[in-house]
Amino acid sequence: MENIFLEISLVLIVGTACAATAKFLRQPMIPAYIVAGIILGPLVLNIIKSGELLEALSTFGIAFLLFLVGIELDLKNFLKAGKIAILVGVLQMLLAIIFGYVVVRLLGFNSTSALLLAIGLGFSSTIVGLKLIGEKKELDTLYGQLVIGILLTQDFIAVLILIFFNVFSFTGDSSLLFFLGVALLKGILLFGTAFLAARFLLKPLFTYFARSSELLFLGAICWCLILALVARKLNFSIEVGSLLAGVSLSFLPYNFEISYRIKSLRDFFLPIFFAVLGGQLIFNGIFNIIWPTIILSVLVLVVSPVVVALLLLAFGYRSRTSFQSAVAIGQVSEFSFIIMALAYSVKLIPQETVSLVALIGLVTMTLSTYMIEYDDKLYALVRPVLKKIQKKKLKIADQASVMMKDHIIIFGYHNMGMRVAELLKKDKQKIIVVDNNPDKMLSLTSRGFAHLYGSMGDDEVLEKANITKAKIVISTVHARRDTLGLLEHVRKLKVSAKIIVTAFYAEDALEYYNLGAHYVIIPEAVSADYLVEVVKENTAQAKKKHLAHLKQFCL
Numbered sequence: 001m002e003n004i005f006l007e008i009s010l011v012l013i014v015g016t017a018c019a020a021t022a023k024f025l026r027q028p029m030i031p032a033y034i035v036a037g038i039i040l041g042p043l044v045l046n047i048i049k050s051g052e053l054l055e056a057l058s059t060f061g062i063a064f065l066l067f068l069v070g071i072e073l074d075l076k077n078f079l080k081a082g083k084i085a086i087l088v089g090v091l092q093m094l095l096a097i098i099f100g101y102v103v104v105r106l107l108g109f110n111s112t113s114a115l116l117l118a119i120g121l122g123f124s125s126t127i128v129g130l131k132l133i134g135e136k137k138e139l140d141t142l143y144g145q146l147v148i149g150i151l152l153t154q155d156f157i158a159v160l161i162l163i164f165f166n167v168f169s170f171t172g173d174s175s176l177l178f179f180l181g182v183a184l185l186k187g188i189l190l191f192g193t194a195f196l197a198a199r200f201l202l203k204p205l206f207t208y209f210a211r212s213s214e215l216l217f218l219g220a221i222c223w224c225l226i227l228a229l230v231a232r233k234l235n236f237s238i239e240v241g242s243l244l245a246g247v248s249l250s251f252l253p254y255n256f257e258i259s260y261r262i263k264s265l266r267d268f269f270l271p272i273f274f275a276v277l278g279g280q281l282i283f284n285g286i287f288n289i290i291w292p293t294i295i296l297s298v299l300v301l302v303v304s305p306v307v308v309a310l311l312l313l314a315f316g317y318r319s320r321t322s323f324q325s326a327v328a329i330g331q332v333s334e335f336s337f338i339i340m341a342l343a344y345s346v347k348l349i350p351q352e353t354v355s356l357v358a359l360i361g362l363v364t365m366t367l368s369t370y371m372i373e374y375d376d377k378l379y380a381l382v383r384p385v386l387k388k389i390q391k392k393k394l395k396i397a398d399q400a401s402v403m404m405k406d407h408i409i410i411f412g413y414h415n416m417g418m419r420v421a422e423l424l425k426k427d428k429q430k431i432i433v434v435d436n437n438p439d440k441m442l443s444l445t446s447r448g449f450a451h452l453y454g455s456m457g458d459d460e461v462l463e464k465a466n467i468t469k470a471k472i473v474i475s476t477v478h479a480r481r482d483t484l485g486l487l488e489h490v491r492k493l494k495v496s497a498k499i500i501v502t503a504f505y506a507e508d509a510l511e512y513y514n515l516g517a518h519y520v521i522i523p524e525a526v527s528a529d530y531l532v533e534v535v536k537e538n539t540a541q542a543k544k545k546h547l548a549h550l551k552q553f554c555l
Helices: 002-024 029-040 051-072 075-080 083-106 111-121 126-135 142-163 176-209 213-233 238-249 255-279 290-314 319-327 334-345 351-373 375-393 415-426 439-446 459-464 480-493 506-514 523-536 539-554
Strands: 408-411 431-435 450-453 472-475 498-502 519-521
Touching: 002 029, 002 051, 002 255, 029 255, 029 351, 051 213, 051 238, 051 255, 083 111, 083 142, 083 290, 111 290, 111 334, 111 351, 126 142, 126 351, 142 238, 142 319, 142 334, 176 213, 176 238, 213 238, 213 255, 255 334, 255 351, 290 319, 290 351, 290 375, 319 351, 319 375, 334 351, 351 375, 408 415, 415 431, 431 439, 439 450, 459 480, 472 480, 480 498, 480 506, 506 519
Parallel strands: 408 431, 408 472, 431 450, 472 498, 498 519
Antiparallel strands: none
């Protein structure tokens, strides 16, 4: 018992120390936990001895991770991400698996290991990608939304693979068709149980649990464990049951509260999983996997992003948007580790393959952090090539004259930009709307707006918009890098127009003023000012005016 306590304590202490170091160095934490396992494993200190117990604890970590993925899996947001993002996600996965399988086979792996490696390396990390883009405050930019759609698509495919993982471990004498039929019936039973519970049982039950935050927390954990056990009894993995439990709770009004409380539990157990994974690495044959690690890391870091970039360019997106979206998916996913761990547990792959994927994860998660952080500098290097491809693929016709003068340029045609454009149009102003979402171009054409397809950080777009002859430039795009790029171009071109930009934070607003902006919109500040005015006047009258504006806005 004392040894077990010591091992668990050291896993958490060393894992926390490595994670804190990674955070200080602006690195993702998952590789740090794997490093902690390597330190405590046979390669260095050789402290981890209670393998079965730690593996059991790590299983809880993965179960709670997938439980949270299920709770936070908003099907509406998934569909809202757009058909293009979903299609790109599917095509990228298929191409990555096919190409990866060929490469892995050429490296000398058997067909089973090659298939599982290709599948595992085809996924990108939702945790790493969205976390880093979120830290840059660019999740709601066009490329951020594309990345969300692509990663959610990959997560959905990963779920399907986990559900039918038994198919990949099929080694019995009965026919594959019979096996698939039995698996399908069991799947229907499992999904049917979850659906019926979600439809008739969970809402009243959790409404009662919600009277106590403690009971709500325990009830959610119990539901996760119940479905995990049912899944296990039906010969599915515990992970599938956990994820399904989360999805069944995602429709409840208490899902955010449950998610918030489960995260701390996940954050406790998950480091143990990755530390155990690191502790299982066998480096006796390290020289045998050095070249496969390098080659497959290049495949993940370069080839998969290139495929995504080319697909997005083919669908009509600008070079910069395509490149930023592609760079964000250049790393191995946490699902890759789960798939490899499951494959190893049923003896489909050797320990060496698990070690290979862990090393690829360390390399790609670390390097992709820098690629996402400095994607603008990387884009500058490949911009000429991407621009040439873009010109060949671009099918969207700009509808704006470079001869326009004394006009107003509006960057961003979403909620705020759309409203501003409509009001200025009614005021008989000459307007050019610039947006980098190809889906918005048809709407702009139908509404009769002169428009350009592109980004406000693109000097070619600014030239087409005739920014030097404009009287006002309005940016409703709050992405910091794009705004800084616009202000830099304005300074270089000595633009005399009034420059109005948008910021979410006071610090950014002050920086924009220092760089020459004439006015900075802070949406929350404007909303607060308007709310005060609403409070001062008759609320019924304010509501009437607001409804009139909304109806006009929705036309």
